[in-house]
Every structure is written in structure tokens, then in C-alpha cells.
Amino acid sequence: MPELPEVEVTRRGLEPLVGAVVSRVVIRQPAMRWPIPGHLPQTLDSARLLELKRRGKYIIARFECGCLILHLGMSGRLCLLEQDTAPEKHDHFDLHFADGRVMRLRDPRRFGAVLWAGTQPESHALLSVLGPEPLDETFNGDFLHRAIRSRSSPIKTVIMDSHLVVGVGNIYASESLFRAGIHPQTPARSLDLQQCERLVQEIKLTLQAALQAGGSSLRDFFGADGNPGYFQQTYFVYGRTGEACRVCQTPIEVLRLGQRSTFYCRVCQKAI
DNA sequence: CGATATTCCTGAGTGC
DNA sequence: TGCACTCAGGAATATC
Numbered sequence: 001m002p003e004l005p006e007v008e009v010t011r012r013g014l015e016p017l018v019g020a021v022v023s024r025v026v027i028r029q030p031a032m033r034w035p036i037p038g039h040l041p042q043t044l045d046s047a048r049l050l051e052l053k054r055r056g057k058y059i060i061a062r063f064e065c066g067c068l069i070l071h072l073g074m075s076g077r078l079c080l081l082e083q084d085t086a087p088e089k090h091d092h093f094d095l096h097f098a099d100g101r102v103m104r105l106r107d108p109r110r111f112g113a114v115l116w117a118g119t120q121p122e123s124h125a126l127l128s129v130l131g132p133e134p135l136d137e138t139f140n141g142d143f144l145h146r147a148i149r150s151r152s153s154p155i156k157t158v159i160m161d162s163h164l165v166v167g168v169g170n171i172y173a174s175e176s177l178f179r180a181g182i183h184p185q186t187p188a189r190s191l192d193l194q195q196c197e198r199l200v201q202e203i204k205l206t207l208q209a210a211l212q213a214g215g216s217s218l219r220d221f222f223g224a225d226g227n228p229g230y231f232q233q234t235y236f237v238y239g240r241t242g243e244a245c246r247v248c249q250t251p252i253e254v255l256r257l258g259q260r261s262t263f264y265c266r267v268c269q270k271a272i
Numbered sequence: 273c274g275a276t277a278t279t280c281c282t283g284a285g286t287g288c
Numbered sequence: 289t290g291c292a293c294t295c296a297g298g299a300a301t302a303t304c
């Protein structure tokens with residue numbers, strides 16, 4: 001499942017397309033999370049790709065006439081093909097370019113999205129409500145401490161709220177909390193400033209490490225070149241129920257928070 | 273305002 | 289081998 005590092009790796013993989021001109025748009029399956037706009041073939045005809053940006057887990061492809069917003073959802077994958085090939089099952093959307101290259105979206109579970117925004121994508125309803133980027137300096141201990149003052153929910157649920165900070169998905173939420181020594185069930189507002197600073201630091205370190213590793217390669221993720229993604233990351237707690245904690249050997253436990261599996265070590269992570 | 277459940281979807285895994 | 293079943297989850301949305 002693409003988390004922020006995977007999305008960023010995907011964006012970088014697509015970057016060679018900047019400057020290319022769209023020759024054809026193919027919509028095979030418009031029923032994604034939201035319908036793929038039917039006007040895209042006309043709107044993007046002969047448009048030059050000017051820039052590929054990322055905001056949270058959204059990839060933004062900027063053209064002179066507006067921006068395409070792409071989200072990979074759970075199982076989405078964007079590939080850069082050097083030439084057109086026969087589409088396979090779940091290949092829902094293509095951007096063909098005049099030089100023969102193709103950007104292809106494959107998404108079996110169809111939680112992903114292809115949307116159209118104007119020339120100011122940051123004012124799009126989905127993007128305008130997002131919190132800061134986790135690696136931005138505005139996301140710091142002081143910010144987190146203020147933001148969670150009124151939140152009684154478990155800290156794990158709260159750091160996954162994209163209105164507070166973007167890009168912390170289920171895997172890295174569990175991992176960051178383990179590294180910060182904080183129990184995932186701790187009521188958010190009971191964290192003190194020092195703990196917030198530690199947690200922010202661990203979120204940044206965790207995401208940066210994954211980014212450097214080229215994105216973790218869970219079963220659904222493939223890099224933009226279409227090859228299976230890089231290497232499986234070593235996690236401290238994610239998916240390790242019953243296995244020994246890498247620090248203290250205590251069996252890792254799992255619980256459900258907000259309908260999400262949450263992994264932790266009861267010894268290394270203190271509840272408040 | 274915040275907290276929580278619901279919703280979309282298909283492939284993978286499991287038990288019989 | 290195949291069937292029935294559960295599970296996985298990003299994040300908007302509805303509901304309280």
C-alpha cells in the first residue's frame with residue numbers, strides 16, 4: 001500500500017515525462033473512488049506536462065490548462081512505459097505522449113483517484129484541508145503539541161489524520177510510535193511537549209529512511225518503472241504479531257484502533 | 273467542535 | 289481443486 005515514501009518514489013520515477021506532450025488519454029474504467037472526469041481526453045489534448053509535484057499522497061501533474069490530481073489509494077501503481085503495450089486487467093487510465101511513452105495507472109481495488117483541478121490545485125477541496133508535510137520544518141514538536149491539545153483519541157489515530165499532518169499511514173504510524181517509545185493507545189492530549197518533539201523526530205526519521213530505501217515494497221507496490229518495488233523493509237512492529245520485539249524480545253501485540261491494525265511492544269511503549 | 277463507524281473494491285490467505 | 293469466508297486498508301463521509 002503506497003505510503004508517502006512510495007508516492008514520492010513514484011513521482012520521481014515519472015519525472016522524465018516532464019516536457020512531453022499528451023497525444024491521447026484513455027479511460028478504460030472511470031469508476032474509481034470518484035469518477036474519472038470524462039472531459040480529460042479533450043481537455044488534455046496536446047497539453048504539455050510542465051511539472052510533477054506531490055502533496056501528501058497526491059501526485060499533481062501540472063499542465064498549462066490545469067492540473068491532474070492522482071491518488072494511488074491502496075493498490076494503485078503508476079508506470080512509465082517507453083512504448084505502448086497491451087493493457088492488462090485493472091489498467092484503468094493512460095496518458096499517451098507524442099513521443100510514444102505512456103503513463104499507465106493500474107489499481108485493482110480502485111480506491112485511487114484521477115481528478116481534474118484548475119491552475120491552483122492547492123485550492124482544490126481535497127488539498128486545501130491538508131495539514132503540513134511531515135518533513136517540512138513547520139511540522140515540529142510545538143505544532144503537534146498545540147494541534148493535539150483538544151484530542152482525546154489515541155495518538156496513533158490522531159497522527160494518521162491528514163488534516164493534522166499528511167503522509168503518516170498505518171505502517172509508519174505504528175513504526176514511529178514504537179521508535180518514540182509511546183503506546184499507540186495513549187490519549188493524544190496527554191503527550192507532553194518533549195514527547196511530541198520525540199514523536200515528530202521519529203516520524204521524520206522513519207519516513208526519510210523509507211524514502212532512502214526507495215519505498216517499502218508491500219505486495220501492491222511497484223515503482224514507476226514497473227518492476228517490483230525495491231526491497232522489503234525491516235519493520236520493528238508492523239505485521240510482526242507474536243514475533244519477538246527487536247529490542248526486548250517481548251512478543252509484539254496487535255490491537256484495533258479506528259478499524260486499523262495497530263502493532264506495538266507493551267514493554268518498549270509506555271501508556272500514559 | 274470532536275469521535276466513531278461506514279463506505280468504496282479486489283486479491284490474498286485460510287479452512288474445509 | 290474449488291468454494292466460502294475473512295482480511296487488508298486511505299480517507300472522505302455520515303452520524304451522533
